[in-house]
Amino acid sequence: MPIRTEPMTVNVGPQHPSTHGVFRLRITFDGEEILEVEPILGYLHRGSEKLAEERNYVQVVTLTDRLDYTSSMINNQAYCLAVEKLLGVEPPLRAKFLRTLVAELQRIASHLVAVGFFIQELGAFGTPLMYAFRSRERILDLFEMLCGARITVSYMRPGGVFADAPPDFWPALTQFMHDFAIEFNEFEQLLLENEILLVRTRGVSPLPPEMAINCSVSGPVLRASGVNWDWRKMDPYDAYDKVEFDVPVGSHWDNYDRFWVRMQEVRQSMRIIDQCVAQIEPGPVRLVDLPLVIRPEAGAEAYGRVEASKGELGFYLVSDGGIAPYRCKIRSPSLINLTVTEHLLVGWKLADMIVSLGSVDINMGEVDR
Amino acid sequence: MMQVKALSGDQLAERLEQALPDSVVDKISDEVWVEPARIAEVARFLKEDEDLDFQFLNSVSAVDFIEYFALVYHLTSLRKQHTAIVKAKVYGRDELVVPSVYQVWRGADFQEREIWDLMGIRFAGHPNMKRIMLWEGFEGHPLRKDYL
Numbered sequence A: 001m002p003i004r005t006e007p008m009t010v011n012v013g014p015q016h017p018s019t020h021g022v023f024r025l026r027i028t029f030d031g032e033e034i035l036e037v038e039p040i041l042g043y044l045h046r047g048s049e050k051l052a053e054e055r056n057y058v059q060v061v062t063l064t065d066r067l068d069y070t071s072s073m074i075n076n077q078a079y080c081l082a083v084e085k086l087l088g089v090e091p092p093l094r095a096k097f098l099r100t101l102v103a104e105l106q107r108i109a110s111h112l113v114a115v116g117f118f119i120q121e122l123g124a125f126g127t128p129l130m131y132a133f134r135s136r137e138r139i140l141d142l143f144e145m146l147c148g149a150r151i152t153v154s155y156m157r158p159g160g161v162f163a164d165a166p167p168d169f170w171p172a173l174t175q176f177m178h179d180f181a182i183e184f185n186e187f188e189q190l191l192l193e194n195e196i197l198l199v200r201t202r203g204v205s206p207l208p209p210e211m212a213i214n215c216s217v218s219g220p221v222l223r224a225s226g227v228n229w230d231w232r233k234m235d236p237y238d239a240y241d242k243v244e245f246d247v248p249v250g251s252h253w254d255n256y257d258r259f260w261v262r263m264q265e266v267r268q269s270m271r272i273i274d275q276c277v278a279q280i281e282p283g284p285v286r287l288v289d290l291p292l293v294i295r296p297e298a299g300a301e302a303y304g305r306v307e308a309s310k311g312e313l314g315f316y317l318v319s320d321g322g323i324a325p326y327r328c329k330i331r332s333p334s335l336i337n338l339t340v341t342e343h344l345l346v347g348w349k350l351a352d353m354i355v356s357l358g359s360v361d362i363n364m365g366e367v368d369r
Numbered sequence B: 001m002m003q004v005k006a007l008s009g010d011q012l013a014e015r016l017e018q019a020l021p022d023s024v025v026d027k028i029s030d031e032v033w034v035e036p037a038r039i040a041e042v043a044r045f046l047k048e049d050e051d052l053d054f055q056f057l058n059s060v061s062a063v064d065f066i067e068y069f070a071l072v073y074h075l076t077s078l079r080k081q082h083t084a085i086v087k088a089k090v091y092g093r094d095e096l097v098v099p100s101v102y103q104v105w106r107g108a109d110f111q112e113r114e115i116w117d118l119m120g121i122r123f124a125g126h127p128n129m130k131r132i133m134l135w136e137g138f139e140g141h142p143l144r145k146d147y148l
Helices: A048-052 A060-065 A072-087 A093-121 A127-147 A169-191 A195-201 A209-214 A220-224 A255-279 A333-345 A350-360 A364-368 B009-019 B036-048 B108-119
Strands: A008-012 A024-030 A033-040 A301-307 A312-318 A327-331 B024-028 B031-034 B056-064 B068-077 B082-091 B096-099 B121-124
Touching (some): A024 A333, A033 A333, A033 A350, A048 A060, A072 A093, A072 A301, A072 A312, A093 A127, A093 A169, A093 A255, A093 A350, A127 A169, A169 A255, A195 A255, A195 A350, A209 A220, A301 B056, A327 B056, A333 A364, A333 B108, B009 B031, B031 B036, B036 B068, B056 B108, B108 B121
Parallel strands (some): B096 B121
Antiparallel strands (some): A008 A024, A024 A033, A312 A327, B024 B031, B056 B068
């Protein structure tokens, strides 16, 4: 007579070290195998979209810092681009280069967090994460030189950035880029062909391209599924049309590829930063004729988007002629990338669950807004 | 340098009128307004038509204009490298129901739930139409202009 078994339902989170914030997965297991998954969110919902309707266009920048707090600079950029589109203005060239430069620094920082935690979740406790954070810390120090804050930067403004980089910033950046090239080589040697990592992630939870596109997945996850799509290339904003870089694309669509794409993107970001430093010229960093209290014309609307570290981050702004946005919808890549959770997890084992979730790289500040 | 281009409202309206008569309500510069009751049909056509090929749904937004709600669909074709904006006006304040595009684009899943949660527009045909950010039992829909 067989032993009687029954499926078991478990809550992972909302307080769980591996869910990257307050996120809950209700999972039904058959032994070790996952049968059903339901993501439950909203624990960090602060109503950012409603708050934006109560603030003027410049003040909303501070709200964007608190979306994906590992890539505040890129959030600033997406929002400022949307406002500029609404007004039909463009920032000065130096501001464009500064924005591109800090956005790429931020992308490196964000990918380091993603990769560091991804490895940590595979069971390599501490060491690789500290390697990643060692470099990320330096980037945050650079941000502190620019604007006095490390995470909640609010560095950009509609029409440019709020202040030019101080003279000390440039030698510090050069020193960082020099050191980081060495540190990242170490990091790559440690990880890229690591046998344990390959065995644990190669072939696990593949995401076919058709599925990725149908689920509106974007960013590194989409590219790991073999889709060559990067908004920096397809709809160049700021100074991305003046720099050269490649778009790494995965071939196996699995957890390893999602990790690999991020590692390659760090390399490309380094290329972009070097080109920005080489091309940037003195000049104004903010549109002087833009008033502090912006009033776009009534009925105007714009959808501004960037390729953020997690995917397509979009701001859909509608104006009624007032000093605050009438509607500020945030298209959050983390939230929409979660659509594929079920596909990635069902049928796989408990031990791969956290790894697959980590490979999507979500940030709850952005999921819940 | 490759670059996506936005399809004009005229182009979109023309294609839609041919395939689905009476589905278009209005067209302005680069957007097309359609009948809300036919949004799922329109979505399927936009996705499956070979020239339009809108496989990728960027975002679904809802805006409360008090007199009506605007549903806004931002679309992209990765293969044809063009974008489109499709909108629908939903009149009324209570018991609003619009067909879901979930079966066409799975990416609408969480966004449609969010619109129900925060704006109070239900999507018929969505397999899991419940609140997403707030809890079941919460009263009202906070992103509406009359909420606070």
